[in-house]
Amino acid sequence: MEDGAEAPPEGQTVPSNVPKTPNEELKKLLSFKVYKRRWFVLLVLCLLNCSNATLWLTFAPVADVSAKYLNVTLEEIDWLSLVYMVVAIPLSFGTTWMLDTLGLRITLILGAWLNMFGGLVRFFGEPAELQFTIKYPTVMLGQTLGAIAQPLIIFTPTKLAALWFPDHQRATANMIASMSNPLGILLANIISPMMVKTPTQIPTLLIAYAGPACFICFLATVGIRSSSPPTPPSASAESSGSEPFVQVIKLLLRNKAYLILLLCFGSGIAVFTCFSMLLQQILCVHGYTNDFAGICGALFIVFGIVGAGALGLYVDKTKKFTEATKINMCFAALSCIAFSVVSLMPHQKVAVAAVCSLFGFFGFSIYSVAMELSVECSYPVGEATSAGLIFISGQVQSILYMTLLQALTKRLADSPLSTCGGVVLSWKVPMLVMAGLFSFFTCCFVIFFHTRYRRMEAEEQATYGTKESSVSTVSESVASVEK
Numbered sequence: 001m002e003d004g005a006e007a008p009p010e011g012q013t014v015p016s017n018v019p020k021t022p023n024e025e026l027k028k029l030l031s032f033k034v035y036k037r038r039w040f041v042l043l044v045l046c047l048l049n050c051s052n053a054t055l056w057l058t059f060a061p062v063a064d065v066s067a068k069y070l071n072v073t074l075e076e077i078d079w080l081s082l083v084y085m086v087v088a089i090p091l092s093f094g095t096t097w098m099l100d101t102l103g104l105r106i107t108l109i110l111g112a113w114l115n116m117f118g119g120l121v122r123f124f125g126e127p128a129e130l131q132f133t134i135k136y137p138t139v140m141l142g143q144t145l146g147a148i149a150q151p152l153i154i155f156t157p158t159k160l161a162a163l164w165f166p167d168h169q170r171a172t173a174n175m176i177a178s179m180s181n182p183l184g185i186l187l188a189n190i191i192s193p194m195m196v197k198t199p200t201q202i203p204t205l206l207i208a209y210a211g212p213a214c215f216i217c218f219l220a221t222v223g224i225r226s227s228s229p230p231t232p233p234s235a236s237a238e239s240s241g242s243e244p245f246v247q248v249i250k251l252l253l254r255n256k257a258y259l260i261l262l263l264c265f266g267s268g269i270a271v272f273t274c275f276s277m278l279l280q281q282i283l284c285v286h287g288y289t290n291d292f293a294g295i296c297g298a299l300f301i302v303f304g305i306v307g308a309g310a311l312g313l314y315v316d317k318t319k320k321f322t323e324a325t326k327i328n329m330c331f332a333a334l335s336c337i338a339f340s341v342v343s344l345m346p347h348q349k350v351a352v353a354a355v356c357s358l359f360g361f362f363g364f365s366i367y368s369v370a371m372e373l374s375v376e377c378s379y380p381v382g383e384a385t386s387a388g389l390i391f392i393s394g395q396v397q398s399i400l401y402m403t404l405l406q407a408l409t410k411r412l413a414d415s416p417l418s419t420c421g422g423v424v425l426s427w428k429v430p431m432l433v434m435a436g437l438f439s440f441f442t443c444c445f446v447i448f449f450h451t452r453y454r455r456m457e458a459e460e461q462a463t464y465g466t467k468e469s470s471v472s473t474v475s476e477s478v479a480s481v482e483k
Contacts, residue, residue: 053184175312269394304364
């Protein structure tokens with residue numbers, strides 16, 4: 001073969017009438033390949049994400065019982081979950097750098113080890129003779145280790161989807177990895193109330209969450225051998241990375257569409273975080289038990305996963321990221337308004353459960369799509385940075401929302417229906433404020449957010465060349481091989 005000529009694909013021969021000049025467009029089309037091991041890497045990330053979420057929300061579904069066991073107030077129990085937001089904010093910037101420079105493998109394995117130690121410290125942190133008298137500072141230390149692991153885990157779905165999956169599977173892969181986090185919340189909402197009826201059962205609950213964390217750490221350490229496959233699955237995966245961080249921030253600050261998404265979708269993350277953490281405390285005031293609150297939390301997640309699955313498949317086929325996000329955010333805002341009303345009504349189990357289901361269906365379904373949208377509107381910024389900053393925005397707003405909502409609660413002198421088992425708080429005003437904030441930012445997003453899909457445009461350009469010549473060039477090349 002002449003110098004500069006393109007080698008034929010393995011197992012094929014080039015007919016004599018095919019020109020010996022290189023064809024870069026056809027070469028790129030033939031060089032992209034996917035590997036079965038991508039599903040194992042995705043599985044490990046899903047299990048890790050799920051485990052970390054169970055550690056995060058261990059105590060929220062049984063807040064009153066946990067407060068009695070640890071001899072602390074409900075506000076201090078809330079901080080066992082809020083520490084995830086506080087720790088994640090300063091560490092998230094380092095995590096985005098780590099993912100885009102050191103790679104997926106190191107980041108995931110480090111997150112797996114921190115997650116495991118967090119689960120173990122909560123149980124084994126005391127001396128052997130006192131191991132069933134877990135103190136609040138020990139539990140907080142374990143929660144903090146889990147909080148350090150969280151950004152290493154939760155920032156990863158968009159990066160993994162970009163590096164390991166072809167363009168027609170990216171949104172689905174991102175959806176599967178992202179929804180494993182609410183699946184962990186679902187498990188926590190089911191397992192915690194089921195296992196804990198009295199304060200003395202808390203240690204058993206802690207070891208039940210620590211065991212899976214150890215197994216997942218083993219899978220990640222042994223099973224993940226590389227950060228990326230030997231050959232890229234798409235054109236954008238060839239250049240997946242990040243500019244210097246300062247340059248990245250400058251690019252994003254000049255990107256109006258990204259800033260709107262950062263603020264508005266971050267508000268949505270904050271609302272869902274507050275809902276997950278406060279659901280039991282909100283419902284117990286009006287006579288609903290911990291078990292029922294756990295069922296509502298489970299419905300919230302189950303329907304969210306169903307909605308996310310359907311929306312992820314739809315967006316993978318249609319690429320209508322913006323339209324899907326706007327429509328579902330509107331329905332999620334309406335569901336939030338409905339919850340703020342029905343949660344104040346006693347003896348309305350069916351209505352409360354139905355609204356929680358709708359809230360999850362429309363709200364959780366947009367998470368993975370919005371993360372993909374953040375990559376599309378900010379390209380060529382690295383996937384970990386663009387999606388990670390959205391998450392940081394959600395964490396910051398979660399702290400602000402939680403602080404505001406707790407400040408707006410009022411103590412009730414008497415509440416005959418209460419099943420809270422301690423101080424009874426009125427959540428009427430906080431729920432209306434939360435619904436108002438979510439509705440306001442949803443309206444801002446629907447009205448002001450518009451963007452090009454920069455990554456898809458870059459992939460088309462890299463794969464097919466200019467728009468004028470893309471179809472004709474590739475068609476002629478394929479036709480010449482078929483002759």
